[in-house]
Amino acid sequence: xxxxxxxxxxxxxxxxxxxAFNCTYSNSASQSFFWYRQDCRKEPKLLxxxxxxxxxxxxxxxxxxxxxxxxxxxxxxxxLSDSATYLCAVYILTGxxxxxxxxxxxxxxxxx
Amino acid sequence: DAxxxxxxxxxxxxxxxxxxxxxxxxxxxxxxxWYRQDPGHGLRLIHYSYGVKDTxxxxxxxxxxxxxxxxxxxxxxxxxxxxxQTSVYFxxxxxxxxxxxxxxxxxxxxxx
Numbered sequence: 001x002x003x004x005x006x007x008x009x010x011x012x013x014x015x016x017x018x019x020a021f022n023c024t025y026s027n028s029a030s031q032s033f034f035w036y037r038q039d040c041r042k043e044p045k046l047l048x049x050x051x052x053x054x055x056x057x058x059x060x061x062x063x064x065x066x067x068x069x070x071x072x073x074x075x076x077x078x079x080l081s082d083s084a085t086y087l088c089a090v091y092i093l094t095g096x097x098x099x100x101x102x103x104x105x106x107x108x109x110x111x112x
Numbered sequence: 113d114a115x116x117x118x119x120x121x122x123x124x125x126x127x128x129x130x131x132x133x134x135x136x137x138x139x140x141x142x143x144x145x146w147y148r149q150d151p152g153h154g155l156r157l158i159h160y161s162y163g164v165k166d167t168x169x170x171x172x173x174x175x176x177x178x179x180x181x182x183x184x185x186x187x188x189x190x191x192x193x194x195x196x197q198t199s200v201y202f203x204x205x206x207x208x209x210x211x212x213x214x215x216x217x218x219x220x221x222x223x224x
Binding site (some may be wrong): 027032042044045087089099102 | 143145147152153155157160161162164166168169171186202204206209210211212213214215216217218
């Protein structure tokens with residue numbers, strides 16, 4: 001089983017729709033979680049950190065479910081400019097330093 | 113934007129030659145990471161560093177070595193390049209092992 005898993009999509013949604021992505025992780029001791037956005041042929045960029053209490057940034061809401069070991073990203077009122085690949089990232093605890101591990105990403109296409 | 117510079121940005125090399133990619137940061141962050149990104153595989157961790165001279169392997173470390181002789185520089189060496197190492201390589205940095213990471217712009221490497 002992969003340490004971090006995402007549905008690769010693509011998710012094709014109309015403009016204005018609400019869309020949700022999930023990401024599961026295998027290490028129950030993981031403490032820090034993030035969502036990144038990656039545009040084609042560009043580097044990933046931090047979208048938001050995911051806190052235990054959940055957090056919101058405009059149209060974006062991130063939540064953490066420790067019991068079921070997944071994080072989620074909700075995008076409301078989708079815009080054409082939201083089309084991108086969304087990557088979740090989790091710090092996996094190791095004997096040395098912790099390693100930041102990514103899911104394979106979920107592709108979102110917002111259409112007119 | 114975080115001060116991360118990758119060099120070179122593009123490189124074409126021949127099979128069997130050694131190649132070194134450089135990641136330079138001006139943020140004084142403790143952690144540095146090297147990833148490769150390939151279609152269908154997402155971002156895969158090659159090696160990471162949690163301090164000067166402190167490095168550890170990621171999930172796809174075979175055929176790669178790294179060095180970190182000072183805080184700001186993290187070098188990735190392909191000891192004898194193979195066609196399977198054709199990829200986009202990203203460097204990332206994070207302040208600590210539980211904080212958000214920031215990426216360089218990537219190096220597109222082609223091994224012919």
